[in-house]
Amino acid sequence: MGRWLGGVFGLAWLSCALSSIGAQPLAQRTFDLHLAQGVVPPNERVLRVTQGETVQVRMTSDEAGVIHLHAYRLEARLAPGPAVEWVFKAHASGRYRLEWHGATSSSGSTQGHHAHPLAVLEVRPKRSEEHTSELQSHSFISYA
Numbered sequence: 001m002g003r004w005l006g007g008v009f010g011l012a013w014l015s016c017a018l019s020s021i022g023a024q025p026l027a028q029r030t031f032d033l034h035l036a037q038g039v040v041p042p043n044e045r046v047l048r049v050t051q052g053e054t055v056q057v058r059m060t061s062d063e064a065g066v067i068h069l070h071a072y073r074l075e076a077r078l079a080p081g082p083a084v085e086w087v088f089k090a091h092a093s094g095r096y097r098l099e100w101h102g103a104t105s106s107s108g109s110t111q112g113h114h115a116h117p118l119a120v121l122e123v124r125p126k127r128s129e130e131h132t133s134e135l136q137s138h139s140f141i142s143y144a
Helices: 002-022 128-137
Strands: 028-035 046-050 054-061 065-069 074-078 084-089 094-102 119-124
Touching: 028 046, 028 065, 046 054, 054 065, 054 074, 074 084
Parallel strands: 028 054, 046 119
Antiparallel strands: 054 084, 065 074, 065 094, 094 119
């Protein structure tokens, strides 16, 4: 009985190892944000990804300022010129604000911290089928 049980666990472990080799990694999602006078076009305002994906955000601006992504604690200083880039793993599901703080607003004062978001990062949780298939590929088979 002990050898049989050891063989079953050995096969189950081997099955898990082999299934992880063939597992498809989540894709990398790339977004380009082009700020013009502190605003991005409407089609760039929602960055949708799935939890676990790698996210690449390339940002350019025609004026100096700071952009930051809430909850992920990412910040970048932008100025006219080459793009600045973030690459990170979307580990937390939810909607997170990307905020822009230009050097000065049109009135000459510094922009406030809780202005309308420049854009949002929307991280959707993995679908239940993905979780189910992950669990099935790592489950043990019992022959009773």
